[in-house]
Amino acid sequence: MKPREPLRIAVVGTGRMGADHVRRIDRVVNGARVTAVVDVDAERAKSVAAGVDGCTAHTDPAAAMASADVDAVLVASPGPAHEAALLAAFEHDLPVLCEKPLTPDAASALRVLEAEQALGHRRVQVGFMRRYDAEYVRLKALLDSGRLGRPLMLHNRHRNVASSPFFTSAMLISDSVAHEVDATRWLLGHEITAVTVLRPTPSSGAPEGLRDPQFVVLETDGGAISDVEIFVNCGFGYQVQAEAVCERGTARIGDGHALVTHTAGHWGGTITQDWTERFAQAYDDEVQAWVDSTRRGEVDGPSTWDGYAAAAVCEAGVRALEEGSRVEVDLVEKPPLYR
Amino acid sequence: MKPREPLRIAVVGTGRMGADHVRRIDRVVNGARVTAVVDVDAERAKSVAAGVDGCTAHTDPAAAMASADVDAVLVASPGPAHEAALLAAFEHDLPVLCEKPLTPDAASALRVLEAEQALGHRRVQVGFMRRYDAEYVRLKALLDSGRLGRPLMLHNRHRNVASSPFFTSAMLISDSVAHEVDATRWLLGHEITAVTVLRPTPSSGAPEGLRDPQFVVLETDGGAISDVEIFVNCGFGYQVQAEAVCERGTARIGDGHALVTHTAGHWGGTITQDWTERFAQAYDDEVQAWVDSTRRGEVDGPSTWDGYAAAAVCEAGVRALEEGSRVEVDLVEKPPLYR
Amino acid sequence: MKPREPLRIAVVGTGRMGADHVRRIDRVVNGARVTAVVDVDAERAKSVAAGVDGCTAHTDPAAAMASADVDAVLVASPGPAHEAALLAAFEHDLPVLCEKPLTPDAASALRVLEAEQALGHRRVQVGFMRRYDAEYVRLKALLDSGRLGRPLMLHNRHRNVASSPFFTSAMLISDSVAHEVDATRWLLGHEITAVTVLRPTPSSGAPEGLRDPQFVVLETDGGAISDVEIFVNCGFGYQVQAEAVCERGTARIGDGHALVTHTAGHWGGTITQDWTERFAQAYDDEVQAWVDSTRRGEVDGPSTWDGYAAAAVCEAGVRALEEGSRVEVDLVEKPPLYR
Amino acid sequence: MKPREPLRIAVVGTGRMGADHVRRIDRVVNGARVTAVVDVDAERAKSVAAGVDGCTAHTDPAAAMASADVDAVLVASPGPAHEAALLAAFEHDLPVLCEKPLTPDAASALRVLEAEQALGHRRVQVGFMRRYDAEYVRLKALLDSGRLGRPLMLHNRHRNVASSPFFTSAMLISDSVAHEVDATRWLLGHEITAVTVLRPTPSSGAPEGLRDPQFVVLETDGGAISDVEIFVNCGFGYQVQAEAVCERGTARIGDGHALVTHTAGHWGGTITQDWTERFAQAYDDEVQAWVDSTRRGEVDGPSTWDGYAAAAVCEAGVRALEEGSRVEVDLVEKPPLYR
Structure with missing residues (x-):
């Protein structure tokens, strides 16, 4: 691939998330093109491909990846289909952006982990997109700077207006808290060693039988505690908040003020110094x-x-x-x- | 131009602002390429062109615009050079994005206005970029919705850490308040009919002889008042704030909370309803x-x-x-x- | 008067404000009692006196002040009655807390000023109660500390839900902006040298014929500018805000966050250090x-x-x-x- | 006691808290006097009594309570002395304001509970002063109004700059979290049924050997969860925050904005409607x-x-x-x- 040529991408999965990634690469992102889309639903694949110049439609990921004009793969199919798509990409040694979850369970994730090691080099980026959110990035940079000392606790809130009809009590953990699991690991640089889940009486706003909200406590190998309120039928809005409590101060994101810190007698945030930033x-x-x-x-x-x-x-x-x-x-x- | 081909742009002026626009088109924006750069300083033009695939360097705007691979022009040269560049673009009937100011004075602006009318169709977009800022856009949408009633007053704050050494007292108006002049006109949909400038004792933080800060009161043909604090050596940060006072509430931007309203007994803002937005x-x-x-x-x-x-x-x-x-x-x- | 005995107070005027002061002294304040109330309406005076142990009712201020059990006077009658009440208090050399305005015009105020000087010592405290508001007190202390440098501008907002039916355009200045006039003088320590009043098209929420809102610009002998938005039919709430813009930062009160400052790259406030304060x-x-x-x-x-x-x-x-x-x-x- | 006569109070304990209550009754509170103070340290009792008109000094609570000029008792001695003082007050059938804790353990508290029942009427108010804090009062009123639906979770933060030298790990619970225990019971109207304490690695800012911070999870008989971060050596300030998560919204206090709610698409607070309130x-x-x-x-x-x-x-x-x-x-x- 010549460095200044656009990256040619095959998008696997053209549901809501996949179609949005196709639009993003076609209309927003600089330096890339969608040259192939894949879906088990051939009609949907064709319809999405029709909207993009020079894009072909496929039903088999492996076929798309074998094509000469594909440099990289974006996997946005349902979780259970990820393992096969990833192994196919490894076969063609193609870089992959794989939507989260990597795979739906630890055993299949371990198989992918081993296959990538057999390849001998990293090929996969997992779609934990909070690592690219400006507020999380600022919080991470502040924690890494050491200015607040060692992180002791992380308080997380994750609220959705309403859950999909098919949502189960277990999915509050595996679909939603999964984001806080990665955020905790990334922000603190610790692995998680134990999990406790508290189960308040469900909200009357939650569908019958759904354990919503839940309160999850994660313990880490660095001696920190990360607690997560997950409430997927809160009714009032979508909110993601995180507050790191460190030895010399706290830092909070998600309140709509960017990053707010509390340190030595003062609370507040920083002021942009320049119009190029603002x-x-x-x-x-x-x-x-x-x-x-x-x-x-x-x-x-x-x-x-x-x-x-x-x-x-x-x-x-x-x-x-x-x-x-x-x-x-x-x-x-x-x-x-x-x- | 075929609709799905990238727009081929000549950038006139490769100083700080022009060079940044070249980078933006080359690396950030989707659907465009820089095919020519122009600068009176031939070395600078060449050096900027060298960083972009397939880009040529010129010292004369008209020559660049005459080239076959230019579909549009971005003018980022110093203000006094704008009139000539705009008239050249009109000659080739090319669309122009012209950095503010359109031209440095009303007489030259009037000549451009007449030349464009002679062309018979609009070709120019002026670079009042606040109209593209998410907070201003939300404020404008709220005012246009009529939910707060008619706007009566607009309070503006415009603060810079420090001014350039060459900044004059008049430039606080023509360079800085120029943004609030456009914002007032755009947000209210009124023309400005009179200007008063109050002159407090200058800050000791301002260079000797500079009238900084100033307090500017604009009256509009819609009966509104727009006041502007302009303070270009405030020392502590870059701040742009606007508060619209309407018949049924107020709305404020620039405090780092996105849009905050005060209406019937309540202050606050809206909560994102969806992760796709957040x-x-x-x-x-x-x-x-x-x-x-x-x-x-x-x-x-x-x-x-x-x-x-x-x-x-x-x-x-x-x-x-x-x-x-x-x-x-x-x-x-x-x-x-x-x- | 023995220092530990309660102060015995005559309250002149038993309208809304006077009756509230009687309640305050009787039920809230430590170290004082109401021993006399005065009102031209004898029935109202009697009814208020009846609610307070050992309190007599009067129709003539001078008679009340002549009584042996009065140590001090609180004047809360209508403005035009203040001059007579103050001169009577001077005659008995009694300390007075006089509700604002001191008197309704400069000429009568000057007569009181001269009478107090003839007495040879200060006897009057004027009821500019904002000087006792915790937020204004913190702002004043910050300005006096010099930490932000010299104040250059003061931006004031003063909004009422709705005005009384008898309110006139002039009363927006003499009744409402009067508070900002005192706050400006007190906060800055300057005298005011000139006044300009801008008159936007009145809000449709204001009574027919009332010039509401108004925008008032005060100039001071210290070279500062103080602007006041006065809007007495804003409809949504009662708001009093002030933002001091100084050479090295700004400080704002009235947003519901106590005092917020903007200084050298940071915005925010202070955190209480102790539970005794919180x-x-x-x-x-x-x-x-x-x-x-x-x-x-x-x-x-x-x-x-x-x-x-x-x-x-x-x-x-x-x-x-x-x-x-x-x-x-x-x-x-x-x-x-x-x- | 005649209704309009001042209440005559004996204050038991003249340490930091007791002396402050003496000052409060003498200088701030309306309608009460301190007529007796009690301390095992006779010199301290005398010195405090000397500052108050008509106040006697005692070393034995019972003797003070037997005096003719005592209508009520305020107990501010160390916790282990509370039981005796309360039982003495019951003997004289005097009303008591007892600083928290009622007594240091459940068994002694139970004895007091039984003694008061034997008396046949309530005589004791316990000093859980958060129930009198304006922000907690507003939060309680909002929860009781039912406007947000049933409370599901309560997130509490309790931070001190530094702990006293004698503070033990257990005292983080019994001295500090005791406030959240009462606040949880009062705000939710539930009894607490189980407690879990998570123990992150202590902060290097905490004294050697002190388990600080701790993270406490309370379960209630109403099916709610209340979590408490207690951090008594946070170094930066004193902070007490509470966020109630209900079926139809959240409400938060302690951020310096009074009460902030999140409901149906909006966050924010209320605006005072009247100057008498502001x-x-x-x-x-x-x-x-x-x-x-x-x-x-x-x-x-x-x-x-x-x-x-x-x-x-x-x-x-x-x-x-x-x-x-x-x-x-x-x-x-x-x-x-x-x-």
Whole structure:
């Protein structure tokens, strides 16, 4: 693969998550293209492929991976299908981004682990996307900096508005708390050694028979405690919060204030020092919006009239500053082109 | 231009802002390429072009725009050079994204306005990037919804850590307040009719002779008042805040809580209803990171070991839930490949 | 007056504010009694006096002040009656707490000022109660500490749900902004040298003909600017906010977070260091509640059962700590006395 | 006891807490006096009594309670002395406010419980002062209102800067978590049925050998879970936080924002509707400060000059409003009396 050529990706699984990844690679991500999609449902695969230039549809992952124009694989099929897809990718020695869970149980995960070792090099990135969330990244960097001392406890909240109809009590652990399991391991750098699950009387907002909420306590080999409130029918919103309690302070994310710390007599957060940081995303979005509208042959966004009006007001403002008085603004009549 | 082909862009001006736009189009934005860069400094143009596949360097904007592989122009040269670049783009009927200011004064802006009208269709988007900031976008949507009633006042704060050495008292208005001038016009949908500038005793943190801070009051043709604190040597951080005071409530952005409203007895904000909203950016960043590392031939991010450990902990957790007791986690030894 | 005897107070005016002060002195304040009340409405004076042990009713302030059992005067009559009440108090050389405004206009205030000077010593405290509000007191202390440098600007918000029917456009200044006038003078230690009033289109929530909101800009002899949004029919709540912008940081009160500062890269507030500070008011309220219920011959609050249950749970907790296991709590049956 | 006479209180124990209660009754609380103090240290008792008008010193609680001028008893001696003091108070049938703990263990608490039942009526209020804290009171009212549905979980944080040198691992439970034990019982209206204590590796900020922090999980007979982080050497501040997770939303106190709820898509708090609520404490403090300074023969607070200056500025403001222009303020020279 030449370094500046786009990465050619086969997406395995075109359900909600897979189709969203296809859109993401096609429309958002820089430097990649979807060249193949795979689904056991041939119609769905064809329909998704039809929306992407130069993309073929397949029902067999191995066939897609064998194709000459595939450099990498994104696995977004249901969990039980992951093991086969991963082993196929290993056969073609292709890099894989595999949605979580790696596989549905420890035994199959162990088989994948052994197959990758047999290959002799790492090929898999697992889709624990919280490691890419800006707030988690800042919390991790703060913990790693040692500024707050050793982490002693991690308090986690994970709330969903409502669970899918097929959700079981065990899935609160294996589907939902799985994120906090990885977050605890990653943030603390510890392995988890024991699990306790407390079971309050279920909420009347939960479906009959579902143990919701649960309160999970994880112990780690570093001597820390990580507790998780998991509540998948809380009714009011989607919330993911984490608070690390360390020897010299605490740090909390997920309250909508980015990272808030409590240290030596003070609580608060940091202030951006620069507009490039505060408005970085706005610049990216501005240029992306301009590229997208221009490719559609349209002109959107602030117009020449807006540029002119700003120039006229600023001119009046500078006079008001110099003269220390109120200055009226005199604009030409707004031309029809800009109405 | 075929709709699915990348947009080919000439970037005029390769200073700090222009170079950053080149990087953005080359590495971040989807669906576009930089095919030409222009700078009066030929060496700088060449050096920037060298970093981008298939990009040529020019010293004359018109020459670059005449080239066959340019579909659109991004103008990021100094303000006094904008008029010429815009008129050249009009000559080739090319779409332009023009960094603010459109031009440095009302008279030249008026000439551009007339030239675009002579063209008969809009070609220019001015780089008022706050219109693309997520918080401003939410504030605008809230005001447009009418839920808070008519806006009566807008309180703005605009603070920089320190100004550039060449900054003049007039530039606090024409360079900095220019953003609030556009934000006021855009958020309220009003034109500005008068300007008053109050001049407190300058801060001892400001360079000798600079009138900093200033307090600017804008009156609009819709009967609203927009006041702006501009303080470019505040010393402590970069802050942009806006509070709209409407007939039935207020809405504030820039405090680090996204949008906070005050309405009928309540203050607060909204809670995300869905993980696709809360973690949308994390998914984008995850896939981009995977594409970038894979193109470099590297494997980063959560490993197969992380996937296996999560599966083992979740299995133990499900047993802890079912048995109502503490369950220990039993992992295989960590293989060398993952250390 | 013996130092440990209660202060005997005549309250002049028994309208809403006066009656509330009578209640406050009788039930809340330590070390004082109301011995006389005065109102032009003799019935109202009698009715208020009847609720207080050893309190007489009067229609003439001077008569009340002449009585042997009055040590001090609290003036809470309507503004136009203040001058006469103050001069009467001066005649008896009595200390006065005078509700704001001192008098309704500058000329009459000047006469009181001269009368007090003729007396040769200060006798009057004016009821600008914001100087006693915990948040304003903290802001004042911070500004006086010099930690943020010289104050450059003060941004004030003053919002009421709805104004009284008799409120006039001028009263937004003389009744409402009067508080910010004093707060500006007190916080900054400056005199005010000029006033400008901006008049946005009135809110449709304001009564016909009322200029509401207004935006007031005060200039001071110390070179600072203090702006005030006054909006007496905002509809959603009562809000008083102030933000001081200084040479090295800002400090804001009134957002419900006590004092929030922005300094050198950080925003936030202080954390209480001690339970005596955090729960000082709770202790005062606890003992006051116990005294009040005991004087009524009642027993309220946490009972012996609550004390027993806490002891039993803590005993179990200590065992759980020592044994590292879950320990059940065994309580006796709850006796009827505590149900 | 005549209803309007002050309650005459004997305070048992004059250590830090007892002495503070003496000060509170003497200087802050309305309607009560300290007429006797008791301490095994006769010198300390005498020294505290000397500071209070008409207060006698004792070494034996029973002797103090037998005195004719004692209506009620406040017990603030060390925990092991509580049982004897309470039984003595029962003998004289006196109402008691007993600092927590009621007694140090369940067996002695049970004896007190039986003695009070033998008396036939309640006489004891236990000093769980959090029930009087404004934030806890609001949280309790919200839970009792049923607006959020049934409480499912309660997350508590209890952090101290540093523990006393004599603090033991068991005291984290019996002295500190005791507050959360009562708060859990009171807020939820449940009894606690089981306790589990998790023991992370102690913080290096804790004294050698002290198990600090601990993580305590309480189960209740109403099916709720209450978890408590207790960390008595956190180093950074004193923090007490509680978050109730209910069927239809959450409510949190202790973050410095009063009560914050999360319900159906929204987070936030309530806005005061009235100045009497927002500034109630300021009015109380203003009048108390005036009474205190007047009893000392001093005049403090806002002066006649402040009243005059405010009147003059408001007059100028009303003219500025009417004329729509900037109006200068003209003050007389400040007289020496007010400098």
